[in-house]
Amino acid sequence: MAAVVPLHSHDRRPADIGAHEWEVRCDLAAAYRLCALWGWTDLNNTHISARVPGTQDTFLLNPFGLLFDEITASSLIKVDRDGNVLGDSEYGMNRAGFVIHSAIHMHDPELHFVMHTHARFGVAVSMQEHGLLPHSQKALTLMGWLGYHDYEGTATELDERPRIVRDLGGKRILILRNHGLLTVGKTMSEAFVWMYRIETACKHQIDALSGGAVLQPLSEDTQAQTIAAGLNMYGPGGHIEVGLEWPALLRQLERAGGLEYRC
Secondary structure, three states: OOOEEEEEOOEEEEOOOOHHHHHHHHHHHHHHHHHHHHOOOEOEEOEEEEEOOOOOOEEEEOOEOOOHHHOOOOOOEEEEOOOOEEOOOOOEOOHHHHHHHHHHHHHOOOOOEEEEEOOHHHHHHHOOOOOOOOOOHHHHHHHHHEEEEOOOOOOOOHHHHHHHHHHHOOOOEEEEOOOEEEEEEOOHHHHHHHHHHHHHHHHHHHHHHHOOOOOOOOOHHHHHHHHHHHHHHHOOOOOOOOOOOHHHHHHHHHHOOOHHHHO
């Protein structure tokens, strides 16, 4: 068993993991725990990944076999660009997670975090022909950040990677049609908050459609104005720039008793 270096009462960093990588691991493990807290899990399926600091083609992923609320910083597995698990782990890797996440990590060196979910409302909207509808403020403020990727199967074939990258383009959110949601970010906080916003917009849509009433239409000018506002307010320097919520989310996790993720 590796020696550990106590950083604070809940932090146990193995001596063979550097401080920078450890903080990335802790943010990634926290995101898994928060997904469990928010009900965005699918047993041990779906993934959140992070690039290993200082590398271009090595990243961290959840071990296939642990539930999200079991993930810790030290239990994350390290995977190379070819899908090989590096180091010792009693758990393997989900190949679909490798294909989807590695496509983005290897394309854009600034997108260090990728998040993919099969949560209830995101999957429901992904199955609807028209995708996210322009009927709510939440939806409209995200539309400038949103792309779509058509379903090609269970995402186990490497030749799908270029099309995932093409469909993401410069966006931060992908609706994976008939499948689920995907978000990306330079930080874990960005990717997580994008996921919160798109899952919430999808929830609003499903709730509204379930009510059976005719949805209130918005003019094209109002739609365009609100989409532009979303690009400004969620972008760098915006008054609600995505990701600023991360410290508060970690405090929420702490209140829920989830600090053991830093082990």
